[in-house]
Amino acid sequence: MSYFIPERRKRKSPLPAIFLGGLCAFALYYAFNANTQTVPVLPENAVRPHLVNWLEDNPDAWPAQDPIFNPVAVRRIYRRTDYRLLWFDNYNLSDTANDLLKQLTASSSGNSSMVDYRYHLGYFDRTLRDTPQRLQMAAVLDVLLTDAFISYAQDTQLDKLSPDGPKNHPRLRGRDITPVNLTEGGFQMASARSYPQEEILYAANDSGRQYFRGYNRETPNAQTIDRSRYTTQGRTYSRGSSYGGSYAPRYSTRAYPQSYPRVMPNFRSLQDEGSGLAPAHGEGLLIEENTPFGSDAQALREQLGRYRDMANSGQWRPIPAGPAMTLGAKHANVIHLRNMLSLYGDYHGYGSDYGSNKFDQRLHEAVVRFQVRHGLKPDGIVGKQTRDRMNISPSARAHIIETNIRRREQLPSDLGNRFIQVNVPGYTLNYVEQDRIKLSMNVVVGKKVHQTPEISTRVARVVFNPTWTVPRSILVNEILPKARANPTGMENMGYRVVNGSGDYLPLTSQNLKSAAAGGFLMRQKGGEQNILGRVKFEIPNSDDIYLHDTRAKSLFGLTDRDYSHGCVRLAKPRQLAEILLRDEPGDWSRYRIEQLTTGDETTEVKMSQNVKVYVTYWTAWVDGQGRMNFRPDIYGKDGLAANQFD
Numbered sequence: 001m002s003y004f005i006p007e008r009r010k011r012k013s014p015l016p017a018i019f020l021g022g023l024c025a026f027a028l029y030y031a032f033n034a035n036t037q038t039v040p041v042l043p044e045n046a047v048r049p050h051l052v053n054w055l056e057d058n059p060d061a062w063p064a065q066d067p068i069f070n071p072v073a074v075r076r077i078y079r080r081t082d083y084r085l086l087w088f089d090n091y092n093l094s095d096t097a098n099d100l101l102k103q104l105t106a107s108s109s110g111n112s113s114m115v116d117y118r119y120h121l122g123y124f125d126r127t128l129r130d131t132p133q134r135l136q137m138a139a140v141l142d143v144l145l146t147d148a149f150i151s152y153a154q155d156t157q158l159d160k161l162s163p164d165g166p167k168n169h170p171r172l173r174g175r176d177i178t179p180v181n182l183t184e185g186g187f188q189m190a191s192a193r194s195y196p197q198e199e200i201l202y203a204a205n206d207s208g209r210q211y212f213r214g215y216n217r218e219t220p221n222a223q224t225i226d227r228s229r230y231t232t233q234g235r236t237y238s239r240g241s242s243y244g245g246s247y248a249p250r251y252s253t254r255a256y257p258q259s260y261p262r263v264m265p266n267f268r269s270l271q272d273e274g275s276g277l278a279p280a281h282g283e284g285l286l287i288e289e290n291t292p293f294g295s296d297a298q299a300l301r302e303q304l305g306r307y308r309d310m311a312n313s314g315q316w317r318p319i320p321a322g323p324a325m326t327l328g329a330k331h332a333n334v335i336h337l338r339n340m341l342s343l344y345g346d347y348h349g350y351g352s353d354y355g356s357n358k359f360d361q362r363l364h365e366a367v368v369r370f371q372v373r374h375g376l377k378p379d380g381i382v383g384k385q386t387r388d389r390m391n392i393s394p395s396a397r398a399h400i401i402e403t404n405i406r407r408r409e410q411l412p413s414d415l416g417n418r419f420i421q422v423n424v425p426g427y428t429l430n431y432v433e434q435d436r437i438k439l440s441m442n443v444v445v446g447k448k449v450h451q452t453p454e455i456s457t458r459v460a461r462v463v464f465n466p467t468w469t470v471p472r473s474i475l476v477n478e479i480l481p482k483a484r485a486n487p488t489g490m491e492n493m494g495y496r497v498v499n500g501s502g503d504y505l506p507l508t509s510q511n512l513k514s515a516a517a518g519g520f521l522m523r524q525k526g527g528e529q530n531i532l533g534r535v536k537f538e539i540p541n542s543d544d545i546y547l548h549d550t551r552a553k554s555l556f557g558l559t560d561r562d563y564s565h566g567c568v569r570l571a572k573p574r575q576l577a578e579i580l581l582r583d584e585p586g587d588w589s590r591y592r593i594e595q596l597t598t599g600d601e602t603t604e605v606k607m608s609q610n611v612k613v614y615v616t617y618w619t620a621w622v623d624g625q626g627r628m629n630f631r632p633d634i635y636g637k638d639g640l641a642a643n644q645f646d
Contacts, residue, residue: 047139051083064140066123070150077146087145088138100149118151120144154285286575291437292624297408299622304401311394316343318391325382329359337382340390341366375426375631377559396642403638404620411614419612422568424452425619425631427561429570431579439579442556444569451635452566455615457539462577464596464603465526466536475522483507494525527600534597535573539613549573562634583609
């Protein structure tokens with residue numbers, strides 16, 4: 001019979017259609033099930049545009065209602081991590097983030113709502129429970145978690161909590177707080193305590209997600225309990241939500257012991273220049289370094305021989321003129337650059353690399369090493385400034401080293417168990433104990449017309465909220481013209497005329513005339529407006545030079561920092577005061593120092609310990625890691641024009 005007979009077509013079997021439909025359904029089910037089991041991978045730089053915009057380009061565009069309380073430190077952290085998420089595992093909060101949130105919750109118990117606000121706890125509760133899941137909001141959460149951690153680290157360090165927990169601390173007794181200690185690896189939660197089982201927090205629902213203030217962890221023999229709500233220190237919290245949105249990866253439940261170390265991300269870079277935990281003055285907490293000081297004459301002599309051999313070998317060639325070179329560039333000068341950095345010891349490559357004209361990653365790292373050794377911005381770009389430093393010949397470098405050997409030999413071979421070294425051309429201060437650098441910082445030194453002299457002295461006094469008696473030359477040339485033009489404004493800044501009896505007088509025309517004639521002095525009272533800042537270190541010398549704080553903080557971020565009238569301005573004066581005074585009688589904790597650097601009352605502390613101060617002019621030295629360092633001859637003392645870059 002024909003298939004096309006109508007009666008036959010009506011009686012067609014439904015089995016093929018059923019089979020095909022079932023096959024499609026099975027395929028769809030399999031695909032969907034496989035998708036739910038797949039953990040999505042968050043692109044490495046997914047949030048970078050948001051973070052760069054909020055932290056660098058347009059801070060006013062910050063979308064959260066909660067402000068960033070430590071913007072300088074937060075910005076520096078994300079710069080060093082290339083603006084990546086720090087507290088997320090793909091699309092979910094990491095274990096470390098949950099550890100931090102628990103500690104923030106415990107530390108806020110019994111405190112004012114200001115502590116909750118400072119730690120952004122209200123924002124975390126609202127966001128993790130109610131906010132629609134978006135990648136942009138994950139970036140906001142990450143920034144606020146970083147900001148909260150910095151505040152928490154600051155608070156626990158200022159309170160000087162013991163590693164045994166808060167039980168011995170009068171203000172925090174009875175509160176379940178794990179303080180932050182400072183270790184070689186960075187900040188770390190100090191204690192690793194065992195918690196009662198009812199206080200171990202879980203996120204044990206069917207999705208396996210992590211929850212705010214909770215742990216996605218399973219303890220052996222744990223009872224099955226309802227942990228959709230739990231209580232900590234008398235406060236009850238609901239579960240939040242993971243930051244997965246439509247992506248809700250299933251985490252395998254891992255077994256953890258009830259006692260474990262809690263390690264925060266490595267934020268040790270907060271100690272670097274210009275970073276800071278304290279928003280008021282940007283110094284941050286005292287984080288002691290422990291690097292070798294080095295800088296002895298014998299190491300310089302060894303480097304002198306090396307540079308002489310380099311000059312005599314005939315292998316050194318200057319880099320010809322050409323375009324700036326950076327990572328990825330291809331140019332004939334790249335071959336010269338690679339050979340030069342190999343001679344200097346900054347480049348270590350393979351034999352096949354030396355003929356390549358491509359600027360690769362290994363060469364980029366070598367350029368950065370050279371720039372660090374020469375006090376340049378370590379950006380890996382060989383522009384005019386870096387090229388000029390590279391093209392100083394080995395024979396010229398040998399002359400510079402010889403000059404600095406003589407300078408080093410003018411100082412004692414043993415500089416002492418405790419001393420401060422200020423290197424003027426390096427724009428740095430090092431505080432050294434037992435030949436180990438414990439504190440280093442950027443400084444601002446004198447201009448070429450107001451050179452900071454080389455001095456060997458000691459710290460005599462530490463003065464909080466110092467007054468400033470205006471030197472005669474500055475009084476005549478700078479202060480008196482301003483005082484005559486705007487006496488009220490100068491008085492608001494604390495300036496007064498001082499008579500022979502030490503009385504403060506207003507800036508009337510007659511008093512200013514007496515000051516101009518030399519009969520009266522002019523002095524600026526201590527306080528926020530004082531030109532010396534909040535801390536001064538008196539170091540006896542005939543040039544009336546001292547170390548002091550400053551209101552002009554922005555100068556510390558510059559590469560060249562010769563802007564003062566001869567005194568040395570410090571980036572971290574409070575930290576230096578803390579480390580100098582800790583062996584002096586009395587309470588000189590960071591908290592006490594913060595108290596003394598408010599208001600306008602002047603406090604002087606006479607030093608009983610003999611801490612030497614060496615203000616040096618070293619344009620070449622070998623550091624504790626054995627690296628040869630060079631700096632420009634900013635005052636023209638080396639007698640070599642090639643090392644002067646005006």
